[in-house]
Amino acid sequence: MLNNQVLISKAQIKFIRSLHDKKHRIEEGLFIVEGEKIIVELLNSPNNNIHSVFAVNEFIVRYANQLKRLSSEKVHLINEKELAQISNLQSPNLALVIVHFAATKAIEIQTVKKYILLDNIKDPGNLGTIIRTADWYGIDTIFCSPDCVESTNPKVIQATMGSFFRVNICEVSLSDLIEQHKSITTYGAVLEGENVYNTEFNEGGFLVIGSESHGISEELKTLIDKKIRIPSIGKAESLNASIATAILCSEWARQVNFKI
Amino acid sequence: MLNNQVLISKAQIKFIRSLHDKKHRIEEGLFIVEGEKIIVELLNSPNNNIHSVFAVNEFIVRYANQLKRLSSEKVHLINEKELAQISNLQSPNLALVIVHFAATKAIEIQTVKKYILLDNIKDPGNLGTIIRTADWYGIDTIFCSPDCVESTNPKVIQATMGSFFRVNICEVSLSDLIEQHKSITTYGAVLEGENVYNTEFNEGGFLVIGSESHGISEELKTLIDKKIRIPSIGKAESLNASIATAILCSEWARQVNFKI
Missing domain, CATH: 3.30.1330.30 (Ribosomal protein L30/S12)
Structure with a gap:
């Protein structure tokens, strides 16, 4: 009926x-x-x-x-x-x-907090998965460059598995953000960086992740304080962007939040 | 023309x-x-x-x-x-x-090598991404339970980004595999496990990852030597299966391959 x-x-x-x-x-x-x-x-x-x-x-x-x-x-x-x-x-x-849409909050950047900065992430599954991983590691704010996939895309929402309403997603110019917060350490994942397992992380900071195909843009690279890389033993040319984010967040949390 | x-x-x-x-x-x-x-x-x-x-x-x-x-x-x-x-x-x-299809090779299990065992992984993107991550960390063999998504599915191949022909994918009964290799340490990702950042990994072993929705099956859980978990600071209920695999492989590699 x-x-x-x-x-x-x-x-x-x-x-x-x-x-x-x-x-x-x-x-x-x-x-x-x-x-x-x-x-x-x-x-x-x-x-x-x-x-x-x-x-x-x-x-x-x-x-x-x-x-x-x-x-x-x-x-x-x-x-x-x-x-x-x-x-x-x-x-x-x-x-x-x-x-x-959540009302745009004024985000007050704190030295002791971790932030993820996404430069030109295009894949909605990757963005959603990064939001979910951020929520797991207690990172409550992600800054996206304006050329990232839009965060209310249904595939993004789906991949967050419910984390989207606990994590602030702010679209900003990442270079402006970094330049306005010079006291915050900016980490960036680049192939020529230092082995992340030897990197000493501060309690808080910005972690910049680059696009799936081009990595971090040249302009932004010049603003990074500590270039880090995930060392490889095998033959894959690269890691998926959401996987790289997770490995770096894990190592950061291990050092800062879970040290014995 | x-x-x-x-x-x-x-x-x-x-x-x-x-x-x-x-x-x-x-x-x-x-x-x-x-x-x-x-x-x-x-x-x-x-x-x-x-x-x-x-x-x-x-x-x-x-x-x-x-x-x-x-x-x-x-x-x-x-x-x-x-x-x-x-x-x-x-x-x-x-x-x-x-x-x-690659000719089925007789895989000789070695105590010093790392292996990933996937229990009922259904999402082709997850399987492909796990293969890519395994290739990054030099893990050349993945064992899949028969109920995993089939590894030559086009979406799996796509997500591996070329790693599929460097990593052996073997469909086997995971419980038989574990029982036949009792000298190999079997690690398994479960919610009630020990904090992975406090876990001491052996050089080689089996790492069991459970399905996206149900985790590791009850039967298989009884065969795990070391139950491990990725500790959380935030509020997400769980991590994506490929993300969890990557974090565990990273921590394993950090301890075994990249110790200072």
Whole structure:
């Protein structure tokens, strides 16, 4: 029965589908979150910025307690066919949530904190995975150069596995950022750098990761205080950008947070 | 002109397209490699197992020297339209290469060598990235449980960035493997394990990585000698499987290969 009822207007479908495009997401200040696990984490989080929930009956029943915390006009019952129309996924889940962009916070840079600076990271899976890894290592702010993939891209959100709403993503000029904070040590992953396992990390700092194909841009390289490299034993020419970020964050955390 | 000529038979197109399916790849013992960089690395490698090359004129001219080393009946000139018909990629490159599965080698397990054991890894991007990371850290053999994603899946090959032909991938029962090599230390990544930064690694051993959603299977857990975990400072629930593998390989290599 439910599957024949029209529960969502054509205008709503059009509006939601428009958010699949970066341009409209930015204009509206809204983006889409899908995947049961991520949505539940979002519902459980106190400041979740939820604009609206579109969910099939099964989801609404299963998460009635969590949904109760939202004002009722934000929650829309839809059927599976409608969900397929608005979803970005090949096999749509049980719900789709629209979320407001987090209000731009003034980030106060602290000497004792770690920050990741991403220079021209293009692959959404890489950015999402880096956000998830940052969240694991307690890094709560990532600075992205303006030519990075846009952080509300659905594939980014998917790959963060729920970490996207715990990590601030700020689009800035990385060179301006570094120049404005000369007291902060800037580490950068470059092939000609010092063996990271011999590098002594400060408690906090900037860690710059370059693009998948070109590494850190020449301009930015001149601003790096400590060039570091992950030494290789084998024959691979390079590491994936999210893998390199994780290995460097691990070594940094080992020295600073987990020293015996 | 070239684009209107038929350079490849319908039967050939059908045959190549059949290799997009796992079943046919296994039956034929052949798989597809795409991407200019990977193909060139393959052409440059001495034992490349190439069955045939299908390339547009631009590629054949550019890599004439490398292609000369193959017997001429292996190299087929095609046009771009034909390439699009046989390619797996959304934006097909300049060539597609068909490669024989490597002959199954008898792997002789050595106490001083590191091995990665993958239990039910389903995501092709994860498997490919793990192969690339293994190659970086000089790990030349990965054992996969039979329920892992198949290693000649095009998305696996793509993510390895050329490392797939330097790393042996063997499908085996992981529990049999561990039981048959009791003198080898088996490390396993589990949430309740010991902080990896406090773990003392032997020079060689087995490193078991569990599935993206369920971790290491209960049966296999009982066979692990040293349970290890990557400690967290932040709030992410888990790490991506390829990220966890990389962090553990890095720490292992740091202790064994890069100690000061």
